[in-house]
Amino acid sequence: MPKKRYLVAILISLNLYATxxxxxxxxxxxxKLTIAFPAEAKxxxxxTYIARxxxxxxxxxxxVPIDKNSFLEATSTDSLLTRIKFLDVVVGGIKAKMPKYAIGDIKVNQVNNMKTYSLEGINEENKSTVYINIFLLNDISYSLTCFVPAxxxxxxxxxxxxxxxxxK
Incomplete structure (x- = not known):
């Protein structure tokens, strides 16, 4: 009997994922960027574009275009250092604009052959969760954000x- 329940749960999960x-x-x-949305983004x-x-x-x-000159030190032209400083500014801005969300530390991932920088936060009032994936391509920052209700x-x-x- 537990095996049947387990199988039913898997089939329901697969159906929800497919849906x-x-x-x-x-x-x-x-x-450069093409994104799939559940409805046309406005x-x-x-x-900024959003869909629900x-x-x-x-x-x-x-x-957002990245102004590299704003993040370069006079003694450095290191693009990695530029990206790190840019991400620090972006993450600080996100946390400042979303004070109701307790946002954790940045995590580095690989999605679709792109290095992504992920953040996750929870709003204790309504228990909603925000997920953010940021990736940089040349001089452009792309931030994908998802607010999921409790x-x-x-x-x-x-x-x-x-x-x-x-x-490409």
């Missing part, structure tokens, strides 16, 4: 974070 992927809309941002500022799915989960992307599956979030492609 999360149906009817998503691919949108192109600048000339532009809410010069560099039927569960109330909010998906967003922020595309008690909602993260299948759509997982699909969103893996559902981007970069044109």
């Amino acid at each position: 999360a992927q149906k009817n998503w809309v691919s949108q192109k941002f600048d000339d 532009k809410v500022s010069e560099s 799915d039927s569960t109330g989960t909010v998906f967003g992307v922020v595309v 008690g909602i599956s993260t299948a759509n979030k997982d699909f969103f974070f893996k559902g981007f492609s970069i044109s």
Whole structure:
């Protein structure tokens, strides 16, 4: 009997994951990035686009050019150092703009052959969770963000974070 329950649970999970992927809309941002959203993303500022799915989960992307000169020291032209300083500024800005979320430390991952910098935070008031993946390509920063309400599956979030492609 437990084996049957386990099998049913797996089949339901696979069905939910497959459902999360149906009817998503691919949108192109600048000339490099294409992202799959659950619905057409709406532009809410010069560099920010968001979409919401039927569960109330909010998906967003922020595309920001990096002004390398702002992060270079007079004695260094090291692009790694520039990226680290840029990420410090970005993470500090995210934490400042989201004071209700306890955001953890940055984690480095590899998604779609891109090095990503991930953050996760929880809002203690409403128990919602924010997930952020940042990646840098040439002189552009891409931040993928997902706000998941309490008690909602993260299948759509997982699909969103893996559902981007970069044109060469």
